[in-house]
Amino acid sequence: MSFTVGLDIGGTKVLGVVVDDAGNVVAERVHKSEHGFTALVACCVGLLEHLAHPGTPVGVGAAGLVDLQGNLRFAPNIPGVIEAPLQAELEAKTDRPVIVDNDANVAALGEVTYGAAQGARDALMVTLGTGIGGGIVMNGSVLRGANGFAAEIGHITVERGGPMCACGERGHWEAIASGHALGRMARELIASGRGKAIFDLAFGDVNAVTGHEVGAAASAGDDDALALLEVYADNVSLGLAALANVLDPQRIVIAGGIITLGPLLFDPLHVAFARHIEAAEHRPPIPILPAALGVRAGGIGAAVLARSLLP
Amino acid sequence: MSFTVGLDIGGTKVLGVVVDDAGNVVAERVHKSEHGFTALVACCVGLLEHLAHPGTPVGVGAAGLVDLQGNLRFAPNIPGVIEAPLQAELEAKTDRPVIVDNDANVAALGEVTYGAAQGARDALMVTLGTGIGGGIVMNGSVLRGANGFAAEIGHITVERGGPMCACGERGHWEAIASGHALGRMARELIASGRGKAIFDLAFGDVNAVTGHEVGAAASAGDDDALALLEVYADNVSLGLAALANVLDPQRIVIAGGIITLGPLLFDPLHVAFARHIEAAEHRPPIPILPAALGVRAGGIGAAVLARSLLP
Numbered sequence: 001m002s003f004t005v006g007l008d009i010g011g012t013k014v015l016g017v018v019v020d021d022a023g024n025v026v027a028e029r030v031h032k033s034e035h036g037f038t039a040l041v042a043c044c045v046g047l048l049e050h051l052a053h054p055g056t057p058v059g060v061g062a063a064g065l066v067d068l069q070g071n072l073r074f075a076p077n078i079p080g081v082i083e084a085p086l087q088a089e090l091e092a093k094t095d096r097p098v099i100v101d102n103d104a105n106v107a108a109l110g111e112v113t114y115g116a117a118q119g120a121r122d123a124l125m126v127t128l129g130t131g132i133g134g135g136i137v138m139n140g141s142v143l144r145g146a147n148g149f150a151a152e153i154g155h156i157t158v159e160r161g162g163p164m165c166a167c168g169e170r171g172h173w174e175a176i177a178s179g180h181a182l183g184r185m186a187r188e189l190i191a192s193g194r195g196k197a198i199f200d201l202a203f204g205d206v207n208a209v210t211g212h213e214v215g216a217a218a219s220a221g222d223d224d225a226l227a228l229l230e231v232y233a234d235n236v237s238l239g240l241a242a243l244a245n246v247l248d249p250q251r252i253v254i255a256g257g258i259i260t261l262g263p264l265l266f267d268p269l270h271v272a273f274a275r276h277i278e279a280a281e282h283r284p285p286i287p288i289l290p291a292a293l294g295v296r297a298g299g300i301g302a303a304v305l306a307r308s309l310l311p
Numbered sequence: 312m313s314f315t316v317g318l319d320i321g322g323t324k325v326l327g328v329v330v331d332d333a334g335n336v337v338a339e340r341v342h343k344s345e346h347g348f349t350a351l352v353a354c355c356v357g358l359l360e361h362l363a364h365p366g367t368p369v370g371v372g373a374a375g376l377v378d379l380q381g382n383l384r385f386a387p388n389i390p391g392v393i394e395a396p397l398q399a400e401l402e403a404k405t406d407r408p409v410i411v412d413n414d415a416n417v418a419a420l421g422e423v424t425y426g427a428a429q430g431a432r433d434a435l436m437v438t439l440g441t442g443i444g445g446g447i448v449m450n451g452s453v454l455r456g457a458n459g460f461a462a463e464i465g466h467i468t469v470e471r472g473g474p475m476c477a478c479g480e481r482g483h484w485e486a487i488a489s490g491h492a493l494g495r496m497a498r499e500l501i502a503s504g505r506g507k508a509i510f511d512l513a514f515g516d517v518n519a520v521t522g523h524e525v526g527a528a529a530s531a532g533d534d535d536a537l538a539l540l541e542v543y544a545d546n547v548s549l550g551l552a553a554l555a556n557v558l559d560p561q562r563i564v565i566a567g568g569i570i571t572l573g574p575l576l577f578d579p580l581h582v583a584f585a586r587h588i589e590a591a592e593h594r595p596p597i598p599i600l601p602a603a604l605g606v607r608a609g610g611i612g613a614a615v616l617a618r619s620l621l622p
Contacts, residue, residue: 065593074593083593122457136557138456143449145559146433147594155589156553160470160482167589171471242467246447246557248456278466278478282376282385282394283458 002310005052005096006303007044008103008296009033009062011077014040016047017296018056019303023114025296027051036080041089054095059306061106061298062086063133068148070100077130097309103298105142105151107255107291108135110301115292116253124249125291126153126240128256131166132174135301136247142305154178158238173239179258182211182232189228197222215261229261233268240269241276244286255291266290313621316363316407317614318355319414319607320344320373322388325351327358328607329367330614334425336607338362347391352400365406370617372417372609373397374444379459381411388441408620414609416453416462418566418602419446421612426603427564435560436602437464437551439567442477443485446612447558453616465489469549484550490569493522493543500539508533526572540572544579551580552587555597566602577601 001020008015018027029050033043048058064075070087072078087100108117108125117123121140127133134153136143143150154174155167162171163181175181186209189195197217202208214232217225240252258265269288274280293300312331319326329338340361344354359369375386381398383389398411419428419436428434432451438444445464447454454461465485466478473482474492486492497520500506508528513519525543528536551563569576580599585591604611 065590074590120457134557138449138454143558145449146431146561147559149590149594150557150559152556152559152589155556156467156469157549157587158468158471160473160549162471169587238468238471242553243557245463245466246445246461246554247454248458248461248463250457276468276480278463279376279385279460283460 003052003056004303004306004310005048005056005058006106006299006301006306007047007058007060008106008298008302009040009044009060009078010103011063011079014043014047015295015299016051017299017303018051019300023300025300028296028299037084040078040081041086041093044090045093048094048096052096056096057306057309058090058094058096058098059106059302059304060086060090060098060100061103061302062100063103065149065152066100066102068144070098072100099305099309101142101144101148101302101305102135102151104133104135105144106135106301106305107133107297108137108253108301109142109304110293110297110299111253111255111291112137113304114300115297116289117251120250122248122250123253124243124247125253125255128177128179128236128254128258130178130180132178132239134243136249138247153239153243156239156242158242176235177232177239179211179256181235182214182228182258183209185228185232186211186214189224195224195228198225211258211261215264218261218264229264230268233265234272237269237272237276240273240288241278244273245278249286252286252288253291254288255297259290262290314363314367315614315617315621316359316367316369317417317610317612317617318358318369318371319417319609319613320351320355320371320389321414322374322390325354325358326606326610327362328610328614329362330611332618334611336611339607339610348395351389351392352397352404355401356404359405359407363407367407368617368620369401369405369407369409370417370613370615371397371401371409371411372414372613373411374414376460376463377411377413379455381409383411410616410620412453412455412459412613412616413446413462415444416446416455417612417616418444418608419448419564419612420453420615421604421608421610422564422566422602423448424615425611426608427600428562431561433559433561434564435554435558435562436564436566439488439490439547439565439569441489441491443489443550445554449558464550464554467550467553469553487546488543488550490522490567492546493525493539493569494520496539496543497522497525500535506535506539509536522569522572526575529572529575540575541579544576545583548580548583548587551584551599556589560597563597563599564602565599566608570601573601
């Protein structure tokens, strides 16, 4: 039996898991991280000391652009960290071999190895959260590209001149299809005088409306909420179809809190996707599935990545 | 010295080349093809009998969706051919091992091996012609996807609700960035009462206006033509940036008659691309280069593909 460690570095905390060679999580721990790179490294070192013996290989998924040498080049969601030699620092500060990749990439590796895309050699994983994250597995390996920056899928333009993205450009997929975008669409609906059932579920506070209230209203059969989910599913499918045209994955895995909507999201999504994919009648259907590993996908995938470091 | 044959199957003709192991084209021949699959196979067989000894491996690039077994599933530009077992038929009718892929995929392989992307392990090739074709090379191999249908890049939506694509959907990249789209944009400009210099170059026949006249007018310094090329370059860059965000290629190669425009196209294209790519300041610039192998790219790449069949 061999073990590896996976760390999933998010905006303000780090999740660490120890995974055995059958994919079981045998230990788990979360640490909060303070501002800046030094604090982040100290946080990871502390986690590793609690979790695993020296020498145990460590895989890391970090939220940002990670180059092929494991440098975290750009991490807009990790405060105070930029152009940071994460892999080299973790190797220097712990007596362990370390490999660092992007968090969405390792999550995709986790879902392909033990989750919703288990057994697929070509898969796409998309996380619909504050933004849109992506991980691509082709021929069984994470597609990294020339610099390690592949799968930055949130910022592809699908609706030129459309809604403003957090990055300052208009019409990016993320701006119309992230989990946050669904909440914004609901608030706009309410501002236009409709969506009363959604509004009521947020106790009349329009600023409290998120995708959760849309889902709850749709579950209760509210027409406005169901129509909104249909528009949102079309938004999501536009980007999914673009990516499927480019990558031809065997399966697509969707992650993010929004997958709790279940068939309310996935049913219209399948319909819209079939409309947007090229030559649908000449190819096998591509299943679009909810992620199976939840918040541990990144940690488990990072631990899978670390297996390449085993002696 | 070993030799392989490459066939490039287009809408109405087949180009065959014999390539040595240094990449030299040592023989070349073009045959016209008649309607239907039987005629197409006969055309290829005739070419092969003229070009190479029995036993010589044959690579084929065909314009359409080609699955991993070498079946040409869907070929809208090859009259009378659909769901056709191309690889199996060519193997049965010739005494040669055969491997079939999509024409744009093998062209990308040709450009990576002997052309504008020589030496790159991760490259994207885009052909701006009647439509938009694409080939992706990652880690030195053609990215085929689960079914062989990857790199269908023309039909990604970039301008939702935008101009109608030949496939019947709106806002596809192909509808605003193919070589044909530039001609259509010029004719629309003329219909709106502008673009006089372009119009004059087509001897006052608006239906004769293509990208060629736009280029000629722009070369002569015509402001309308230069402005039109700037809009067109932005259209092209929207899709290129989307693909670069997803794939992170080391180089991008552009093919198609339109590359004869030279800096008139490539200069505004580089500017617009830098605007659309995510986190440009944190990544090395991605060179966008004109293809170097011209009309032989597909044939040469098909011959390169056939090397995998050498004993």
